[in-house]
Amino acid sequence: MSIICSNCLHNDRHPFGISFVDNICSGCYTHQEKNSLDWHSRRESLFHIADLAKKFRSKGLTYDCVIPVRGVAEDYFVIEQILSLELNPLLVAINDYFFNDIGWHNLHNLITIFDLDSQIFSPNFHEYRELVSTSFRKQLHILYPSLSLNCSYPVHVANERGIPLIIWGQLQPLEQVGKFSHLDSVEMTKWSQIEHDRLGYDIAQVIGNGAHLNPQHLVYYDYPIRARNLGSKAPTGIYLSNYLRWDPLKQNNSILKYGFKPQRETATFDPYERAGSSVYYTAHEISRLHRHGYRKVRDHINREIRHGRVSKKNGENLYQYYCTQKINLAPFFDWLDVSESGRQWIFQHLLGQHTDIITDESDSNHIQYSEFLPASIKNMVSTSFAQTVEFVAFGKGI
């Protein structure tokens, strides 16, 4: 029999794994730690890490850290914090070919407004699309190649350039399901990337599933084998959410002043997380629902329950509301060049149980908030924009 948390909406089925104590899930249990931690001293630890990284800069290197970015709201917040530590970051981004017009605006704006150096990698489009196709066909996961690149490429850059530190935003397994204690101060590791971002397998196993690709072309999709020695240490990856009391909605709302554009969605009330993606709340949403049995908005609702902005009852009603919102897969199938018969096959054999929420239409201009969304949240999410152009192939001219 499935267990449901008495505090939030999580059940015992989550891709990261979840545990329960007295019917409280590990996510809620761990969230309570935030109330008792000495955040001042944790921030002090962050200063110490920053000081160590700056010493490398003094040895003649230009950058003391890498910040992996997508142009989402969290990136703005992370950069704001890092600049306050007087670090000199190199921003590293991946063009995953799923950016829409809002996404490119936000990424370009990020680089411009903070006036930072950046490196954007556009992988070979045909190989990338082949990987997406294979991973969709076999694992029903369209973002696997994008996640692989977003996880690994910054590590390659840090490794190749001798930059000692990589700074990530939130540690998702901790924030969503309390997979670790804050006190563990978990760092980025190859294990963590495989376990949490790559479904437990590496790119060679994806190729083994029928993609006609040469592994030698896919080096950046995998974690570097062993970073070159930097004082006998590979680049260290840290998560800011281990050092700062993390409240995504509040943080993301605070960075609107920098010109960030939130994206209006039918699938959730949160216009910040993954704003700028053509697929995150469409094709990826349906694949998540199929693989794990829940929609992304549940993570958002649970987050707000834990921060005391939504009651569990309201949260249940909110979730019911968003579960009925439809998903348009046609643009993604167009991008993937799936034939009409192919689409029919997918609906029949892979997504048959979800056809009630699949539609051919999308209208993000007329999104209405659920009546169950409290005013406190509405105030923080009221600014948002509709995407006008999807799958903008910037930088490759394909």
Add this chain to the structure above:
Amino acid sequence: MGNIRSITNAIERLGLTSNLISDPDNLTSDIIILPGVGSAQLFMHKIRSRRFDIAIKDHVKRGNKIIGICLGFQVMTEFSEEDGGTECLGLIKTQTISLNKLDRILNHNQWEKFSLRKDDLFLSEDHSSLLNQKKRVINGRVFYNHEYGVKIPRNCIHYKSINTDTLRAFASIYYNKNIIGIQFHPEKSQATGIDLLSFIL
């Protein structure tokens, strides 16, 4: 037997296959691997009761290769002190004695450095299925877990001793034409162990 599975897994990792046999009449391979976990007396009792001792000696006489690992190595000697004393196969002219005797160590459960050149193995015929591999030197560490050790006879060139000051009198590896004895566990010595197996298989 305990480490049989580990050994077969390690062999498969090299892209080779192995057969597990329980009848000496099925001993038709070019290479025998004698694994060994447990104690010498029980091991020798089982070998003799199933007539494996005769089959093994015939196999070696015909020039075929035998590799003994840990206890498997020890029972290839003439005699083991374990369990009050056990007559062994006699394929290697030395004895297995307690580590406590010479060096006051009860148990050796450690990783130690290990190095070997492929040419040191004096292989008259190279049975390795990895003939074209470029690697000719192993330099790493290997894992030991034993309370008894194979004593190195004086002036014998076929042994490498355990790479620690306290256990130099004991063999880490013995190699003489078609007989190879390994005191450590190559199947559990990570990359170094796999490299060694790739040399000798």
Add this chain to the structure above:
Amino acid sequence: MRIGASLLLKNGFCYQSYRWQFLRPLGTLQNAIKILEERKVDEISIIRYCRGEDDVSTLDHDLDLITKIDCITPLSFGGGIRDVLTLQKIHQLPVERILLSSAYFEKDQMLIEKAIELFGKQALIAVLPYRVSKEKFEYFHCRLNQFLDCDMSFIDKHSNEVMFYNIDLEGCNHAIQLEPHHFPLPNPKIILSGGVNRTFIKKVRNLDFAAVSFDNASLHHEFNFSEL
């Protein structure tokens, strides 16, 4: 001194345990082993989470999982080994050493001798979860799920090494451990576990312990075990 890692196995999945009270999921066993090997861990202990009576189907499922793992690092396995049949099943696995706990509390001579016969005495590790209360050691009997005394001389005689597992500091790798306790057995026979971190290893490095074993923290940070 060997430096190893412990993985807690429950229903075929790895978990992290905090202060003997709270479990968090960790991940799949094979992923954990693969990464620990890459980082040159000296040994891996797979401990089944087993308090009170065990469940045969769960045990068989866990043993089946061990059969399938790919591991070229010394493996110890235990948790719920309470009869000869279980020992015989484990004998078919790629496992080098056996972890017994309740059997030592209960002085199960028959089981221990069978384990010696199958695996050799050098393969036997006695596991003693402990805490220190008013300067006195208290040991946890897993099968009975309570703190009980144990016969240390029996344990010393019938095991190759003894793992002292600090349950107060379990999972607290951030804690600053004071000097290690004065244990009732000589240091070369002891494996220390529970709250082990890199700072602690530096402290005990020259104290002649047989080994230390990281619990949860082995996968939280990227480091090479051979550099510790």
